[in-house]
Amino acid sequence: xxxHESRGGWWFIAPWIVGFLVFTAGPMVVSLVLSFTDYxxxxxxHAVGLENxxxxxxxxxxxxxxxxxxxxxxxxxxxxxxxxxxxAMLLQRVGRMAGFFRTAFYLxxxxxxxxxxxxxxxLLNGQRGLVNEVLGWVGIDGPNWTTDPAWLKPSLAVVSLxxxxxxxxxYLAALHNVPRQLHEAAMLDGAGPVRRFWHxxxxxxxxxxxxxVITHTIAAMQMFDxxxxxxxxxxxxxxxxxxxxxxxxxxxxxxxxxxxMGFASSMAWLLFVIILLITALQFRIGxxxxxxxxxxx
Amino acid sequence: xxxxxLAVLSxxxxxxxxxxxxxxxxxxxxxxxxxxxGSTWSGTPSGKLNIMGFGGEDEVAxxxxxxxxxxxxxxxxxxxxxxFDAQQFLTALASGNPPDLVYIDRNLIGTYAAKGALxxxxxxxxxxxxxxxxxxxxxxxxxxxxxxxxxxxEFYIVSVxxxxxxxxxxxxLTVDDIQTKDWAALKATSAKLYEGSGSKIKRIGxxxxxxxxxxxxxAINGAEIVKADGSPNLNDPKAVEALDFALGLVxxxxxxxxxxxxxxxxxxxxxxxxxxxxxxxAFPMENWYVNVLRDSRKAGLQLGAAPILGRDxxxxxxxxxxxxxxxxxxxNPKAACAWAKTMTTTDTWMKAAxxxxxxxxxxxxxxxxxxxxxxxxxxxxxxKYLTKAPDAGFxxxxxxxxxxxxxxKALNPSxxxxxxxxxxxxxxxxxxGGQSAKAALDQAQKEAQAAYSKVSGG
Numbered sequence: 001x002x003x004h005e006s007r008g009g010w011w012f013i014a015p016w017i018v019g020f021l022v023f024t025a026g027p028m029v030v031s032l033v034l035s036f037t038d039y040x041x042x043x044x045x046h047a048v049g050l051e052n053x054x055x056x057x058x059x060x061x062x063x064x065x066x067x068x069x070x071x072x073x074x075x076x077x078x079x080x081x082x083x084x085x086x087x088a089m090l091l092q093r094v095g096r097m098a099g100f101f102r103t104a105f106y107l108x109x110x111x112x113x114x115x116x117x118x119x120x121x122x123l124l125n126g127q128r129g130l131v132n133e134v135l136g137w138v139g140i141d142g143p144n145w146t147t148d149p150a151w152l153k154p155s156l157a158v159v160s161l162x163x164x165x166x167x168x169x170x171y172l173a174a175l176h177n178v179p180r181q182l183h184e185a186a187m188l189d190g191a192g193p194v195r196r197f198w199h200x201x202x203x204x205x206x207x208x209x210x211x212x213v214i215t216h217t218i219a220a221m222q223m224f225d226x227x228x229x230x231x232x233x234x235x236x237x238x239x240x241x242x243x244x245x246x247x248x249x250x251x252x253x254x255x256x257x258x259x260x261m262g263f264a265s266s267m268a269w270l271l272f273v274i275i276l277l278i279t280a281l282q283f284r285i286g287x288x289x290x291x292x293x294x295x296x297x
Numbered sequence: 298x299x300x301x302x303l304a305v306l307s308x309x310x311x312x313x314x315x316x317x318x319x320x321x322x323x324x325x326x327x328x329x330x331x332x333x334x335g336s337t338w339s340g341t342p343s344g345k346l347n348i349m350g351f352g353g354e355d356e357v358a359x360x361x362x363x364x365x366x367x368x369x370x371x372x373x374x375x376x377x378x379x380x381f382d383a384q385q386f387l388t389a390l391a392s393g394n395p396p397d398l399v400y401i402d403r404n405l406i407g408t409y410a411a412k413g414a415l416x417x418x419x420x421x422x423x424x425x426x427x428x429x430x431x432x433x434x435x436x437x438x439x440x441x442x443x444x445x446x447x448x449x450x451e452f453y454i455v456s457v458x459x460x461x462x463x464x465x466x467x468x469x470l471t472v473d474d475i476q477t478k479d480w481a482a483l484k485a486t487s488a489k490l491y492e493g494s495g496s497k498i499k500r501i502g503x504x505x506x507x508x509x510x511x512x513x514x515x516a517i518n519g520a521e522i523v524k525a526d527g528s529p530n531l532n533d534p535k536a537v538e539a540l541d542f543a544l545g546l547v548x549x550x551x552x553x554x555x556x557x558x559x560x561x562x563x564x565x566x567x568x569x570x571x572x573x574x575x576x577x578x579a580f581p582m583e584n585w586y587v588n589v590l591r592d593s594r595k596a597g598l599q600l601g602a603a604p605i606l607g608r609d610x611x612x613x614x615x616x617x618x619x620x621x622x623x624x625x626x627x628x629n630p631k632a633a634c635a636w637a638k639t640m641t642t643t644d645t646w647m648k649a650a651x652x653x654x655x656x657x658x659x660x661x662x663x664x665x666x667x668x669x670x671x672x673x674x675x676x677x678x679x680x681k682y683l684t685k686a687p688d689a690g691f692x693x694x695x696x697x698x699x700x701x702x703x704x705x706k707a708l709n710p711s712x713x714x715x716x717x718x719x720x721x722x723x724x725x726x727x728x729x730g731g732q733s734a735k736a737a738l739d740q741a742q743k744e745a746q747a748a749y750s751k752v753s754g755g
Contacts, residue, residue, distance in 0.1 A: 039411055041390065041391045042387070042412045042413050060744075121561070125558050125561055141496065143554075147553065147555075147557040149554075151554075241726045241730050245731065255384075259412045259414075259715075260718070263322075
């Protein structure tokens with residue numbers, strides 16, 4: 001690459017870099033500083049050393065919210081990946097109207113999370129909701145999705161499936177890139193659809209799968225909108241169970257309800273470190289299974 | 298490492314970074330205008346007045362806005378027409394651009410005052426000659442922190458038991474059977490009115506309205522969940538006993554999961570509201586709801602009402618409502634103070650009542666009362682405008698609310714009010730989820746006490 005081209009490249013990505021530094025990296029650095037203070041959004045802040053980080057260990061609701069978030073992530077990541085992949089494979093088979101269906105499946109991503117949360121509260125109502133009504137037609141007595149503490153996290157995971165459209169698009173592109181001749185050769189050798197899926201499709205799209213697993217995990221650890229709307233909105237906040245308290249909601253409460261912005265900042269940094277560790281672990285494990293096109297091993 | 302791997306790796310810190318973005322903020326607060334006196338507060342205001350948290354769209358609000366604009370034509374008023382949003386308010390405050398006035402729940406005043414987000418209004422009261430004697434003492438107490446007023450109280454929200462008289466009568470009971478003094482009798486009444494099979498509920502008999510009404514049940518049993526000094530008292534044995542009883546009512550009527558799901562399906566503001574369609578027989582409800590129910594008479598609603606009594610037989614009600622408060626750093630505190638005064642004086646409330654009467658007349662409906670924190674205004678409005686309702690049940694409800702006004706009591710203000718609030722709500726939610734009332738409230742008390750000790754330096 002010539003120096004001229006290199007400079008051009010920097011110019012092209014300059015708006016993004018400026019945006020990142022001002023709106024992401026800057027606030028991150030400030031939040032790191034705040035995490036060592038008693039900043040309350042009002043008045044002066046004072047340095048408190050590691051007190052906020054010590055409070056992370058002594059506050060039982062931090063542990064509760066972290067456990068809830070891990071549980072939710074453990075449900076949503078595999079479920080979201082499987083559902084998105086299943087839908088992508090179905091979409092791949094659609095001939096005519098493919099464009100329509102792709103758009104239809106992607107549209108929910110554009111729906112505001114608050115609107116989706118409110119809609120699912122109605123659909124998942126255990127007594128009069130449409131979901132249990134339909135389950136009743138086939139003799140299933142559906143659970144109280146949004147009110148039974150045992151079902152709060154599963155229902156949150158189900159609601160989050162509403163936004164897997166982005167992953168579907170990624171999987172569709174990956175599926176289109178799987179060489180047809182590999183399937184043809186396997187078929188000649190007598191491989192059925194299941195074997196071909198496990199031994200050809202999955203390895204060939206493992207890069208896309210790996211990417212979406214990482215992004216799903218990060219998104220799940222940062223779950224806020226739907227949990228807040230469904231369980232902590234104006235109509236629900238008084239009845240919210242600890243079972244629905246995800247980490248980001250508790251962080252938000254500390255920052256804006258309890259005036260503990262310093263503590264909330266330390267919570268943000270704890271989450272950052274946790275996600276960093278999980279991602280590093282995912283890379284360590286994932287790289288053993290992911291096939292990168294053009295890579296020689 | 299291939300370029301593709303590098304590309305994937307390079308995305309990770311960006312995605313991770315979003316986890317910490319959004320919580321950073323500058324480390325100093327807004328400007329400080331507290332302690333200003335003299336011309337800062339007295340005299341005729343002018344300039345811009347920026348209000349946060351005030352919807353102000355109905356005729357009662359509009360009439361009072363007009364009264365202010367007529368009295369102070371040199372003040373240009375802007376308000377965001379949304380409810381109070383703590384995040385919006387606090388970030389405005391932190392960025393040094395607070396509103397001049399905020400319309401806020403009175404139960405938040407203690408917390409916000411303790412944090413220094415609000416200014417004491419002693420100078421406002423003297424500068425604009427606000428007659429605090431016109432406000433109900435209970436309302437004034439809820440806006441007072443460390444002997445200083447931090448808000449001017451506006452509405453006055455109290456509760457009585459509202460009853461679906463038709464259902465109660467069909468069950469062979471009377472409205473008088475809905476009472477909170479004799480708990481064993483209430484339990485039996487609720488069981489008689491409840492209708493459901495298996496996990497499906499058709500009608501709730503008596504809804505204790507947990508978790509929101511936990512303070513009410515504690516009060517019925519003679520407990521105060523926040524002590525006079527602002528410290529939490531969540532696991533008072535009487536509060537535990539009250540929660541235990543209220544939990545029993547829920548348990549007897551399908552259990553929390555079914556109960557809440559059924560309750561969530563109510564169309565509370567519509568024609569098919571739960572009292573009209575027979576989804577609930579009785580529940581503690583606030584005074585504003587009678588106005589909502591007026592039009593449901595056509596749909597067959599037969600309303601009844603009963604006062605909420607303590608176990609000692611005395612009337613009990615929790616007390617809520619908003620207040621006008623002036624944030625620290627407000628640029629036009631004089632106009633803000635004049636607004637708070639004007640919006641809550643007897644004369645202005647009379648204009649609001651007049652506007653409400655015009656609407657009532659236009660709709661061919663009837664007046665259900667206006668409940669303000671201004672006792673003089675309430676008395677005058679009642680005398681001038683309140684006539685007997687054309688429906689005996691509504692008349693009973695309106696009278697029951699008026700009878701409750703003098704005995705209603707707000708939670709004591711506390712510097713850790715928000716944390717105490719969150720702790721008991723979370724505790725009651727845990728109890729509804731299966732934890733024992735005592736264990737749930739013990740834990741709530743521990744959390745609330747820790748927060749209180751921290752903010753009070755104890």
